[in-house]
Amino acid sequence: MDRKKKERTSPQVTLLIFSGRPDPELMLTADETERLVGHLKTALQGDEVNPPPERGLGYRGFLLRDLPLDELKRQPTRVFRRTVTLELGDRRSWGDAGLEEWLLEKAKDSGYGELLEPS
């Protein structure tokens, strides 16, 4: 069972905050990945909502890629303004079931808190 956990591919979680410099990547543990997947599954079961408006410069949410979920496997997924949005094709959105708040805490714990302070 331990080996199965070690073989699991970690999803790519990008904090969308910079414009010129590469955005920071958050590293998730196996448990955090499971928690992320749990949030997403809950979110996708909810009602669809309108995609949020773009913001421009500064914090713009999180981009999730390589998700260990069949329906999201090749689908870049954006978490922003308390919604989860599938970025490819028809942009479909759902309420995020608290995912953005959890990711923001993770980003602050990873040392990016100062960047996320309102300017």
Place this chain on the structure above:
Amino acid sequence: MSGWEWLRDLLERLARAFRDWQERCIPAYDPTPWNDSNGVQFNNNCYNYACDIRTNTFAQPGQASGNMYSSIDCVEVGDGAVSDGLAPVGCDAGCGCSDCHHQVALVIWPNADFHWYRKDRDGRWSHKPGGTQATNLDNSGNLITDPRTADRGPYTVFCGCYCVNKSAVTIN
């Protein structure tokens, strides 16, 4: 051909030459090719977009010319861009039409990041915030007529303007 016809013919040819030059040298605001929600969008940043050059490397000022910025400030990032081939210019003076180039502008989020804007053929400015979509709107949702006065969010420092001659610029 009468004198008037000759003059009219000359003016038409000049206008056509100017339009051809514009089409060749000044990018139009057409964000669709940059906003594919996939490889192009995620791998090309503000600097790529401002220079109108896709490298899929999230280009960094000075990286292609071995002179990458060592700190986030106007001098370092600007010097990196100049090393890549961009030429500083007064923002009001602009790049003129003596060469094939378009105008861009550099701003800084102090100690955090840099950002570039691009002046398009329609006279307005547009930009691409990192791996997100190119747009001609600022952070308040307004069309950008001048990056000096646009809502730039945390990019509070305006550094200056530069000219980009795509055939003389290499970025990576």
